[in-house]
Each structure stands twice: as C-alpha cells, then as structure tokens.
Amino acid sequence: MERTLIDETPRLVGQVVKLEGWVNIRRDHGKLIFIDLRDRSGKIQMVIIPDKEEAYRAAKEIRSEYIIEVEGLVKARPGGAKNEKIPTGGVEIEVEKLSVISKPEVELPVDISAEELNLNLDTLLDNRTLTLRNEKVKAIFKIYAEMVGAYARIMKQSGFMEIKTPKIVNAATEGGANFFKIKYFEKEAYLAQSPQFYKQAGVAIFERVFEVGSVFRAEPHYTTRHVNEYIGMDAEMGFIESSEDVMAELEKVIAYVMEEISQNCQAELEAYGAQILPVEKIPRMKLTEALDILDKEYGKKMEEVDIDAEGERLICEWVKKNHNSDFVFLTHYPTSIRPFYSMPSADPQYTDTFDLLFRGLEISTGGQRIYDYNQLVASIKKHNLNPEDFAHYLDIFKYGIPPHGGWGLGSERIVQKILGLGSIKEAILFPRDVKRLTP
Numbered sequence: 001m002e003r004t005l006i007d008e009t010p011r012l013v014g015q016v017v018k019l020e021g022w023v024n025i026r027r028d029h030g031k032l033i034f035i036d037l038r039d040r041s042g043k044i045q046m047v048i049i050p051d052k053e054e055a056y057r058a059a060k061e062i063r064s065e066y067i068i069e070v071e072g073l074v075k076a077r078p079g080g081a082k083n084e085k086i087p088t089g090g091v092e093i094e095v096e097k098l099s100v101i102s103k104p105e106v107e108l109p110v111d112i113s114a115e116e117l118n119l120n121l122d123t124l125l126d127n128r129t130l131t132l133r134n135e136k137v138k139a140i141f142k143i144y145a146e147m148v149g150a151y152a153r154i155m156k157q158s159g160f161m162e163i164k165t166p167k168i169v170n171a172a173t174e175g176g177a178n179f180f181k182i183k184y185f186e187k188e189a190y191l192a193q194s195p196q197f198y199k200q201a202g203v204a205i206f207e208r209v210f211e212v213g214s215v216f217r218a219e220p221h222y223t224t225r226h227v228n229e230y231i232g233m234d235a236e237m238g239f240i241e242s243s244e245d246v247m248a249e250l251e252k253v254i255a256y257v258m259e260e261i262s263q264n265c266q267a268e269l270e271a272y273g274a275q276i277l278p279v280e281k282i283p284r285m286k287l288t289e290a291l292d293i294l295d296k297e298y299g300k301k302m303e304e305v306d307i308d309a310e311g312e313r314l315i316c317e318w319v320k321k322n323h324n325s326d327f328v329f330l331t332h333y334p335t336s337i338r339p340f341y342s343m344p345s346a347d348p349q350y351t352d353t354f355d356l357l358f359r360g361l362e363i364s365t366g367g368q369r370i371y372d373y374n375q376l377v378a379s380i381k382k383h384n385l386n387p388e389d390f391a392h393y394l395d396i397f398k399y400g401i402p403p404h405g406g407w408g409l410g411s412e413r414i415v416q417k418i419l420g421l422g423s424i425k426e427a428i429l430f431p432r433d434v435k436r437l438t439p
C-alpha cells in the first residue's frame, strides 16, 4: 500500500490508508489508546481499540518519538469531538495495523510533545536534535524557509542574479579583528566576514547580484542578537544615483518577504501570537535626527555621532508611535564609523549609507560604494590601510565599474523579530556562539 500524507486524510473519509510518522504522544482513555501522529505535512489523532488485538498489543508499547507505520480507516469525528485547532481535526484514524519502524534507544532527555517547551536556552540548544522536533520550534524554521525562498524570488524578479562567493579568503576584508583564522595548507587563510568585495566584483560582471550565504564573525559577543556564524542575504546593484535607489529596492524586498510570510505561514505566526503589518513607505531619518530625538524625547545623549543597541530600540519605539511603522531607515552615518568603501555624501563628514532597523534591532546595513579607482585608493589610505593589501579588489575599479551600492541583511534577526524570540539563536537550527560548537 502506498503511503498517504497526513494532510490528505480529510478528503479520504471512509478509506483505509497507510501513514508513516512520529508519535507525538500516546494517551490511554479507559480501554482506548489514542496516538497523535505527525509527519512533514501535519498531525492527526489515531485511535486503537482492543478488538484489533495485534495493533492494540503493539500500541501498548508505543512511546513518544517512536517512528511507526499504521494502516487504518479514516473516520469523520462527531461534531463535539472535533479539534478546530488543526486542519485534520475533523477526522481520525481507526488503526488496523501498527508496526514500529524506528525508536529511541534511550529515555528522552526532554519531553517535546508539549505545545510549549518552556526550556532554558542552553537546554533547548544542548538537546537541539530533539527539541527541533517540537511543533512550535519547527514553526520557526518554516517561517525561515519561507523568508529565504521569498527573498530569492523577489530578487530574481527584480533582475538580480544569484551568485555564491568564496567563504575561504586570504585577507581580512575590511581590516579589523573579527576574522577566524584557519590553516590552509602551507598558508593561513580566513573565513569570510562579508561577501562585500566579491559582490562588488559581481556588479562589474552581472550588474545586479544577490547572495544568500554564510558569514563568519569572530566577535566575542554575549548578546541576544549576535552569533559567530549567520546567514547573510546580500545584494549589490549597478547604475544607481545614490543610496536612495538601494533603499527603494530593499523596501520592495522587505514588503514582499513580509507579505509572503503573512500569507503562507498563518498557523506558524499564530503559534507565536505574531502579527505582520503590511509594509508601505519605510520612514527615513538622518542618524543625527535620530540622535536628536533620543536626546529630546528620551533624555539619552550619545557621546559621538553613533547609536547603540538601546538607542536603536528607543528610536524604533518612537517611529512606531509617530509613524506606525515597524521599520525605519537611519541614514548618513559618519565617515569615521563606516568602512573605507563607503561613498561620502555631499557633506564628506558623512557617508551615503544607511541602517535598516526592525522592531528595535538593526537588520541591515547598506549604501552607495565608492566606484572611482583613485578615490578608493585615497579612502583606503585615509583609513590607515595599505592599498597593496587590496590589489585584487582594486583591480575591479581599475577595469571600471558603474556607480553601485547594496546591502547586507541578517536573515536570522528578521525571524527573531517577527516572532519576538528572546534570542537570535532560537532562529538558527544549530547556532554557533562563543561557547557553542555543538551540536
């Protein structure tokens, strides 16, 4: 008999089907045994009655997380017995045959059948291979998958070509100390902390490129927003006039991705009580204006022209209150805190760059890049770096490149903020932080 997926059962009432999946939980009610079975498509209640002797005997041995195969009759559940919470709540399976395919060899360290796991972060992550099986935890990754899928779709629709760039590199991209050094045969190499240089090379070849790929940061952070390996959703586009063009494109991408998630992940969002507002025009504000608001409205003074995590949170609160937007672009960051390739704005103290904040957190940095060879060499020197270390990068500009810009967008932070997760690590299957290299 061919396998039926659980989500197909509601239209197969009266038929005998074969299901395969994981036992969420077994419940005994008097003489009846109930088993909630799940597969990749959904979850369903099954009942085993004593008359089906062999199946009944087998069912008595079943525990959570057993992987089983059953054959049974799809029956409509009477009105009062329906479970409105799941799409298959109107039917159940009356089991005729049941056999075990695979089962845990040990007592499970955590009970994952509950709706809410209520585990502390370390326990949740230490037992990741198991806790990821929990329905509510899985919902995070359905949303994640929807997000990266939607990102690729809208980028391609907008004429961006998907590229993959090397993650083993021979020099520190932007200078700086946040590189993981690795042994590379006789040499030393580094793990890429940004696809920046390669996506700019991509512009000179393909005009518009995007990448979804691993980014490595050797930052000893203990925060809820940093990990040491994350997935960046990057883009770079040629023939722009200013970072306004980049922001307009990113705004379109954000609107589409949010819309797709709210359309296609309703149940998953609901599990977290999460709501997504339609994204229209994202407010833009100069960094200096934001600092002014922080000073005047919240009595928060920054020593330099820069914004910290608390400032980002407060400015988002203000934007939400005054513009009813979950997003805000902060623009015109000072030259001193931006990388050497950032295009200066009309007032050269500032750059034509931006950060995009979402519900209190930076999710993206972008802007226009310097595209003139001599200007770039001068900027490298001004940042106390040596142009010789950037010889291959500088080749791109020696050969000519259109005015261009782009962004780096952190994928996990978006999901973290959509669902209101306490830590970014909850939005990563197997996160890597300062202390965590396993599982």
Ligand code: ATP
Residues within 6 Å of the ligand: 217, 219, 225, 226, 227, 228, 229, 230, 232, 362, 363, 364, 365, 408, 409, 410, 411, 412, 413, 424
């Ligand atoms: P932050 O100031 O929060 O440390 P950043 O400015 O150093 O971030 P960028 O270099 O601008 O980060 O990287 C682009 C985007 O990549 C960020 O806006 C963020 O969404 C994501 N990102 C950066 N670093 C991390 C990290 N350590 N863990 C997870 N995501 C990150």
Ligand code: MG
Residues within 6 Å of the ligand: 355, 362, 364, 365
């Ligand atoms: Mg940034």
